[in-house]
Amino acid sequence: MFESFIKSCSKNIIGNENNIKLSLACIVCGGSILIEDFPGTGKTTFAKTITYNLGLDFKRIQFTSDLLPADILGYNFFKGDQNIFQKGPIFTNVVLADELNRGSAKSQSAFLEAMEEKNVTIDGETYKLPDPFFVIATQNPMDSSGTSMLPDSQIDRFMVSFSLTELSDNQKKEVLKNNFTFDENQILNINWNEIKNQKEKININENIYDYILNIESFINQLNKDIYISPRCLKQISELGKGWSLIHDRDYVSHQDIKDILPFIIRHRIRFLNEENEKINFIKNEILGKIEIPK
Incomplete structure (x- = not known):
């Protein structure tokens, strides 16, 4: 579809x-x-x-x-x-x-x-x-x-x-x-009601939630001008479901979170101006340094 x-x-x-x-x-x-x-x-x-x-x-x-x-x-x-x-x-x-x-x-x-x-x-x-x-x-x-x-x-x-x-x-x-x-x-x-139902059936296990919280904790320790609100954390998990849905999968993977995170965090970064700088910072200085929970 x-x-x-x-x-x-x-x-x-x-x-x-x-x-x-x-x-x-x-x-x-x-x-x-x-x-x-x-x-x-x-x-x-x-x-x-x-x-x-x-x-x-x-x-x-x-x-x-x-x-x-x-x-x-x-x-x-x-x-x-x-x-x-x-x-x-x-x-x-x-x-x-x-x-x-x-x-x-x-x-x-x-x-x-x-x-x-x-x-x-x-x-x-x-x-x-x-x-x-x-x-x-x-x-x-x-x-x-x-x-x-x-x-x-x-x-x-x-x-x-x-x-x-x-x-x-x-x-x-x-x-x-x-x-x-x-x-x-x-x-x-x-059928928007059906889409909502399909999205809610997509599985996010505890390991993925731990990974999202590890990302928040790591960003907070950076002491940079990046604001990660509870709303932002909820958006990460919700968009993970949406990303899985359009790729015809019924679960969220760590790679899904890696794929979507730069576009969720990007506009919350205030200390960089250029888009490439922001994307590279997120990929190299955040995602590249966070271990995936076992």
Whole structure:
């Protein structure tokens, strides 16, 4: 089932098969995705392609300095003597928060409850968001003009982050020749309740949990600016299940944790800026120095 989805997405997303798999694993776990790269590298195309191939409703919010929370969540207004709630664009299955770090702190924080609780509160009234609900956010690198660093409370809610793979010359030619196409016959018709049940049946033994806790303990001993919250630990185990599910396995292995960990920890590292530096640090200075429990 997932193989056809990956092939279909790869027609429009050239040279990023691993990022497609990672995004799919994250989505089946109900997580949110942060894509960090320079303007014009295909972040929006990536998000649209994933969404279209899932056959879900999709809305895009362009973050700017003057965007207000009401522009995202919605607002109440009176029509005669009746109070009416006008839903904002966040009421959809997949929200593309484009250039999230160009928005004001107020507009960014408007996403917090939605991402975590899957509902929003307007004037004391709580409204449930559609099921399923996911956020795919893009942000420009911190040294780009007009950007501001996302707060830890926001960053911690993203399950994974990645940059799009740098393309070879041949892959760039493919991009130049390719026109964005979408085949409705390739839509992945997911029964989300069934997916949840399948994911929960995937086995994680005590040895894997010990390995995750060893990783947390090792990172804490490094004395580096890396924040590993209980939410982050839960995301590691959940994404491990999602990664196993899309690879058609019913158990999580140590290698699964090694495969996904760089993309979970990456956006929680504050003392490095370059993506390659972060990924190499995680692989060499963390995973490369932690023994697998016997």
